[in-house]
Amino acid sequence: MVSTGLPQGAVPKLERPGPLRDRVYEALLELITTRALGPGRHLVESELAGHLGVSRQPVREALQRLSTEGWVDLRPAQGAFVHEPTEEEADQLLTVRTLLEAEAARLAAAHADSPGIAVLEELCAEGESAVAAEDVDRAVALNAAFHAKVMELAGNTVLAELAAQVDRRIRWSYTPVARQRGAQSWAEHRELITAIADHDEQRATHLMREHTEHTRRSYHEHDAG
Amino acid sequence: MVSTGLPQGAVPKLERPGPLRDRVYEALLELITTRALGPGRHLVESELAGHLGVSRQPVREALQRLSTEGWVDLRPAQGAFVHEPTEEEADQLLTVRTLLEAEAARLAAAHADSPGIAVLEELCAEGESAVAAEDVDRAVALNAAFHAKVMELAGNTVLAELAAQVDRRIRWSYTPVARQRGAQSWAEHRELITAIADHDEQRATHLMREHTEHTRRSYHEHDAG
DNA sequence: GGATTGTCTTTCGTCTGCAGTCTACGGCGC
DNA sequence: GCGCCGTAGACTGCAGACGAAAGACAATCC
Known part of the structure; x- marks a missing residue:
């Protein structure tokens, strides 16, 4: 196991791009925290997908996660809106x-x-x-x-x-x-x-x-x- | 507005089925809390989808939500596993x-x-x-x-x-x-x-x-x- | 003139299909 | 007998498409 002589932590996982949904999540979080997407704004899935160059699915999953963490409100059959803090x-x-x-x-x-x-x-x-x-x-x-x-x-x-x-x-x-x-x-x-x-x-x-x-x-x- | 004579709160919203992902979420949560799906178990999307009579997409979204709430661990490219509490x-x-x-x-x-x-x-x-x-x-x-x-x-x-x-x-x-x-x-x-x-x-x-x-x-x- | 209703556009919710990747198993060489 | 490699299977990740519901607007009726 250790006989390979490779440094243990130096080559962790070859630095893969990682799941797309996570990058979409971080991109949206960045846009929200920097106020590029202001509170109350309607987040249209297809729009975001087109802007980020991906399909709607990763966007949806990212929005789901943002919703559970309180960043956006997910109104059923209506879409996602940036949460407005009171x-x-x-x-x-x-x-x-x-x-x-x-x-x-x-x-x-x-x-x-x-x-x-x-x-x-x-x-x-x-x-x-x-x-x-x-x-x-x-x-x-x-x-x-x-x-x-x-x-x-x-x-x-x-x-x-x-x-x-x-x-x-x-x-x-x-x-x-x-x-x-x-x-x-x-x-x-x-x-x-x-x-x-x-x-x-x-x-x-x-x-x-x-x-x-x-x-x-x-x-x-x-x-x- | 009130002249219709309809009872105000008696007909709330016609009790719709609601978003499918939410029902999948609750179903899975029920299965997990009742130990029907024990800790460490591999949750296969297609299997759950078939068992619940829906497509994979709502299952995926439900799993996402369960993941952020700590019920399942979502290992990338490998799937969802019921969280094992220590x-x-x-x-x-x-x-x-x-x-x-x-x-x-x-x-x-x-x-x-x-x-x-x-x-x-x-x-x-x-x-x-x-x-x-x-x-x-x-x-x-x-x-x-x-x-x-x-x-x-x-x-x-x-x-x-x-x-x-x-x-x-x-x-x-x-x-x-x-x-x-x-x-x-x-x-x-x-x-x-x-x-x-x-x-x-x-x-x-x-x-x-x-x-x-x-x-x-x-x-x-x-x-x- | 005001309210109502019908239609129309936009967007969400869901389903199917395809490519990439990880795992498991069997065969092969040592 | 033991370990390594190649292959096959299965599952996930992502993309595109279709049906349905909600909101907006305009035409119509009272």
């Missing part, structure tokens, strides 16, 4: 996110080991430098990576999957706001890291809850203004 | 469920009104009588209805959707256990109702957490035994 729904999403992230922080505090904490600190340092350099896109990406790493350290796959869903939907109805509070956010991250390193579950839960609640509040302020 | 996954699901239900109880305590509480009490009474009559199926159904009502009173749609997903998956890897603790469970429900009626968020959260944790523990005991 104020109420955004608030509910933020509530749920607070819940999931806080639990993740607790579990991370319970299970985290040294290498994991080192990664967190590294991400935090990079994030701070990105904020200092006013590289907003990079800061946002690092923020997502930080939370994803906390979720990974929590070691609960189910929790991670749900959080990922919720997170993407939030970031969608939310793009303009996420760019505002930069430095403050990373200071809170630093506090959170120490709590996790100390295995202080209560403190980690509390800090993460505060952190996401701050974000939620800034959303409402933005909305009101 | 011990770890079951535990993670229960953890998440505890979290979601506890939050629902808190929100319910914050928002519940008299008619809602009345419904809860009614469900509780029915549940106790079902337990007394040793009608296990009915007791299980009422238990689900009770938790669903609490979730509805919480008034958070996103939370409810996530909880519904998690709940169904739990009930699947879980059927043999759910039938054990009957009377105890309903006593806890009664306590929870009073907490909600008093708008005591802390107590409602705590009680629901205890309640679901009891369930989780009995799962592990059953598993160990």
Whole structure:
């Protein structure tokens, strides 16, 4: 088995194109999150199929998946429409996110080991430098990576999957706001890291809850203004 | 508009058969939850199509949906296989469920009104009588209805959707256990109702957490035994 | 003039057919 | 006897086509 001398992970699967439906799915998700397809827009299957150069079938399967994940609404015998997020729904999403992230922080505090904490600190340092350099896109990406790493350290796959869903939907109805509070956010991250390193579950839960609640509040302020 | 004299809600929509894919979806879900299609089984599209008297397309779409909801694993170019739940996954699901239900109880305590509480009490009474009559199926159904009502009173749609997903998956890897603790469970429900009626968020959260944790523990005991 | 009804276009829902790929099995060489 | 290779079968992935339902618009009747 190992006698071939081939590097183990170097040639994973020859990089195939992969199932067409998945690429259609990602293409549509990109179009939706970038607002190229705005909320409420009617997605005509044949139109999308022609535009992407494929048949209707992969498009239909992609739309199905997008529907179950809450990106589009699939009205029977009428077609798919890009979901229109309401104020109420955004608030509910933020509530749920607070819940999931806080639990993740607790579990991370319970299970985290040294290498994991080192990664967190590294991400935090990079994030701070990105904020200092006013590289907003990079800061946002690092923020997502930080939370994803906390979720990974929590070691609960189910929790991670749900959080990922919720997170993407939030970031969608939310793009303009996420760019505002930069430095403050990373200071809170630093506090959170120490709590996790100390295995202080209560403190980690509390800090993460505060952190996401701050974000939620800034959303409402933005909305009101 | 109202001069037609037709009863308003009596003729809702003529009860159409509805989209075929949905009926296929429900049929397959029934077959999976009842273990007629056991975990790990290879689901062949043409076979299912022939058995249900439809074409492959609705079957494919139903399988897609089942895949995104975690019921089947869709291996590319190989087909669909009924998902095999692991011990770890079951535990993670229960953890998440505890979290979601506890939050629902808190929100319910914050928002519940008299008619809602009345419904809860009614469900509780029915549940106790079902337990007394040793009608296990009915007791299980009422238990689900009770938790669903609490979730509805919480008034958070996103939370409810996530909880519904998690709940169904739990009930699947879980059927043999759910039938054990009957009377105890309903006593806890009664306590929870009073907490909600008093708008005591802390107590409602705590009680629901205890309640679901009891369930989780009995799962592990059953598993160990 | 307003409401109603008939038709017409658009789009979805479903079915059939074909090509690509993975798996399993039998034959062959060592 | 053991392992490798070639071939056959089966299944999935994708494309195209047909029937049906929903919405829009115009003509008609009251």
